[in-house]
Amino acid sequence: MSQPYTVRRARTPDVPRIVDLVEPLVARRILLGKERVDLYGAVQEFRVAETPAGELVGCGALHVMWEDLGEVRTLAVDDGWLGHGVGHALLSALEADARELGLSRLFCLTFEVGFFSRHGFADMGGETVDPAVYAELVRSHDEGVAEFLDLARVKQNTLGNTRMLKSL
């Protein structure tokens, strides 16, 4: 039997479907909302899971934050496809991308602590980075970097979420 889906790099025509996948989760405050213009700008960060019929059933992105550090972002699976390994396949592909880029640590901010724990992520508590790197990262305007640093200005995003880290 052929695979029910494959994971590939996203293309610009995928962006409207990525918006469809992500919007209900943004409405439930599970994922951070992104403007379409920012999704097009970040399209090279995305992987998507596609059925043989060409339906996109999941997406996820890898954002590089520092020399050794990246973040898993916007990991979302269609409700009808939950529990079929799509999330696992996407996360594995993003981890492979991270290794290829030379990263050794992956961050995520999530309510899905069980899923990420089973993939080797651990609660990082109040940990961030050494002061010299902190001083550089804090200059970023990126919300995800601010969440990684646990800055007060993004507390409304991080509330109830767990900051998790994995060594690759």
Ligand SMILES: CC(=O)SCCNC(=O)CCNC(=O)[C@H](O)C(C)(C)COP(=O)(O)OP(=O)(O)OC[C@H]1O[C@@H](n2cnc3c(N)ncnc32)[C@H](O)[C@@H]1OP(=O)(O)O
């Ligand atoms: C950084 C961020 O983006 S954080 C936000 C993460 N995303 C969200 O919270 C959005 C809402 N949640 C989701 O979209 C999904 O629940 C996800 C992405 C977290 C998981 O997606 P899924 O496709 O359901 O994951 P997957 O099927 O791989 O694993 C779920 C369970 O199904 C089981 N499963 C069933 N079939 C399979 C299979 N063929 N292969 C692997 N696992 C399978 C696994 O045991 C797994 O159990 P676990 O969660 O206890 O480890």
